[in-house]
Amino acid sequence: MKIGILSDTHGVLKDTFLEELQSCDYLLHAGDIGSLKCYETLKNLHVPLYIIKGNCDKGEWTKYLPETLAAPIGGKIFYLIHKKSDLPYPQPVADFIITGHTHHYEVSKRGTTTFINPGSAGRSRSGSSCTIAILTLDGDDVSISPIYTE
Numbered sequence: 001m002k003i004g005i006l007s008d009t010h011g012v013l014k015d016t017f018l019e020e021l022q023s024c025d026y027l028l029h030a031g032d033i034g035s036l037k038c039y040e041t042l043k044n045l046h047v048p049l050y051i052i053k054g055n056c057d058k059g060e061w062t063k064y065l066p067e068t069l070a071a072p073i074g075g076k077i078f079y080l081i082h083k084k085s086d087l088p089y090p091q092p093v094a095d096f097i098i099t100g101h102t103h104h105y106e107v108s109k110r111g112t113t114t115f116i117n118p119g120s121a122g123r124s125r126s127g128s129s130c131t132i133a134i135l136t137l138d139g140d141d142v143s144i145s146p147i148y149t150e
Contacts, residue, residue: 007100012122
């Protein structure tokens with residue numbers, strides 16, 4: 001199973017990423033979608049989409065987006081929250097915690113939980129590349145790879 005993980009599109013969806021995301025079985029977006037057009041583009045990929053609101057998501061179209069979400073996929077729990085610093089204590093029980101906000105790609109593990117920040121899919125900071133993450137899940141076998149573009 002192939003899961004596309006993205007965050008911080010800020011209204012920009014790059015063609016390179018769209019091609020990659022179309023081949024996914026699920027999509028997870030950790031907030032700061034940035035525009036109704038970007039949200040609709042993701043929905044129109046016809047891939048099951050789990051999406052949350054980020055701190056920059058404003059307007060009528062965002063009012064039904066949750067700020068956190070636990071998504072059961074492939075026998076695993078994916079917990080989405082935009083800012084890692086807003087993670088509740090005690091930490092939610094999840095196999096994966098997906099965050100955004102920093103615009104920096106990062107994967108780390110604490111105990112049995114893997115933390116993934118896919119970076120920024122739409123606008124980089126300080127000259128870094130835009131990134132998304134692709135998680136491949138085969139039972140208990142997991143691989144996570146960044147996809148880069150300018």
